[in-house]
Amino acid sequence: MQLSSNEHNNFSLERFESMLKTNSVLFFDSEEFEEIVHHYLENGKIALAKKATKLGLEQHPSSTNLKLFQIEMYIFENKLDIADELLDELHQLEQSNEEIYIQKANIFSRRDMHKEAITLLEQALEITADEADVLSLLGMEYLFLEDYENAKLYFMRCLEEDEEDYSALYNIIYCFEFLDEYEAAIDYLNDFLNKNPYCEVAWHQIGKQYYELKDYKKALAAFDFAIISDDRFIGAYLEKGRVLEKLKRYEEAIESYSITLGLDDPTSYALLRIGKCYEKLGNAEMAIQFYTKCVEEDSLLDKGWIAITDFYIKNKQFQKALYYIEKAINIDSENVLYWKRYAKINNKLNLFEEAEVGFRKALELGNYELESWLTRGDILTNLGEFEAAVNNFNQSLEFYPEHAEIEYRLSGLYFTLNENDKGAFHLKNALKSEPEFLMIIEELFPQVYQMPAVVEIIKEHKNPSL
Structure with a gap:
């Protein structure tokens, strides 16, 4: 009785794994080794794939496909020089094997030499029987170069070769979106749907384009068609929920989101x-x-x-x-x-030391909003930490140079610390840019506001001829 293809593959795997356990040596033809290696690679079992390749090459040292598997694993491990050398040797023997060009292109791509990779993939395209795969690889190389127009064209050609290659469809739409060509994306998807009217992925993508254009009714219709095409399509229910939220139809949105909870x-x-x-x-x-x-x-x-x-x-x-x-x-x-x-809540609860810690952590983590600098400085001022408050506001000036709200606070602090020259400098700066914010000094530093030196500076500003 002749074994089916799957049964034959399983039989080969069982024999191979039995051989490894018993440490015996069994013979497999080169195609069996190829199927075994492919199986392990597909399932992410790299160590077993390497073992099978090594044993396969010992039994079939001239097998090009096994050598290509070996090269693929060297590339995966980033041993690019070794892989490159082996490919050069293979190329001398087989100049019409597209896989050699593809793997060589893979090495160029890993080295960020994407234009060189494209040249090799174009050569592979001329000799391959499987154009879709090579077209997809070309599209990816153009994506790496951020050449979205060319990437889009190659992914379109790929989809023409294989209409069920949804990764190519996603990449086409990604290119349209990056170029802000939402209406062009809709036109393209409509053409695709004319040939594939029950393609749930295309309906889902067209719905997303309408969502971006804020045409929520058309987006909703598209997601409904996606669900009609595949009533277990979780992404479509989630997107439909988002649209219903935008339309303020919250009960229906809850219903759409809730369906996904039962599907997975x-x-x-x-x-x-x-x-x-x-x-x-x-x-x-x-x-x-x-x-x-x-x-x-x-x-x-x-x-x-x-x-x-x-x-x-x-x-x-x-x-x-x-x-x-x-x-x-x-x-x-x-x-x-x-x-x-954390900072704002503690501030509301009058837990000022904790609030200061919160604002300090936020600033350390890169949140340089003016409000964070101002509130933290005011908290330090209220806690009597005048030097720390000065440091805080001086740092904030690096991000908000000559900002009046900061200048008034620095002026008040320097006068409080009896550094009157610095206080006067910042007060004059502040009055020049935003005189109406003088109330900051009055509210935060009432004693400073009444100091003769401060009164004089304010008076001179209001009456410059005096």
Whole structure:
């Protein structure tokens, strides 16, 4: 009885793995070795693939395909010089093998020599029987060069060769989007759908283009067609939910998001959006329930923790907001969005030292918003940490040169520290640019505001002829 192809492959694998366990040596023809190596590569078992290639070349030292597998693994391990040398040897023997050109192009690509890779792939294209794969590789090389027009053209040719190559379709749309050609993308997708009317991926992509153009009704219709084409297409339900939110149809959005929870394991994104919809509907209990599920599902999703925290901040429940943002910080202490909220919540609770820590961490993590500098400086001033406040404001001037709100504060601090020359310098700078902000000195430094030297500078500014 003749074995089917799958049975034959399984039999070969079983024999090979049995040989490894018993340390015996069995003979396999070169095609069997190729199938074994391919199987291991497909399943990410690189060590076994290398073992099979080595044994295969010992039994079939002239096998080009096994040598190409060996080269592919050298490239994977970034041993590019060895792979390059072996390819040169193979090229001397077989100048019409497109795989040699493809692997050589792969090496050039790894070395960021994308134009050279393209030249070799063009040569491979002339001799290959499988144009779609080579066209796709050419498209990728043009993407690396950020030449989106050419990348788009090659992916289009690839899709013409293989209409089920959805990765090529995604890449085409990516190029259109990068070029801000949303309407051209819609035209292209409509042409594609005329030939493939039940392609759920194309309907999904056309819906996304309409969403970008804010044509939500057409986007909604497209996502509905995607769902008709494949009623288990999770991406289409999620996008449909987003559109329904934009249309303020929150109950329907919840329904669309909820369908995805039954199709697969719940995604934190769907749980978060359901929570947002319930919050918009004024259903606080259900909103919190879904926000909590969201962070339980994915504790690293900062949007989940921020949603819970912001919910309690809006409702002025600052102690609860603080509880959740502290939990978030314990999970990810490098998240600037967490520290900003931690600072603001503690400030609201009059926990000024903690608030100062929060603003300092946010600044250290690269959040250089003016508000962060100003609020942190004011907190340090209120705590009597005048030198630290001066340092804070001087640093902020690097990002906001001669900004009046900073200059007035520095003036007040320097006068407080009896560094009157510096105080006068910053006060004059501030008065020149924003005299109406003089109230900052009056409110934050009332004693300074009444100092004779300060009164004189203000008077001279108002009456320059005096």
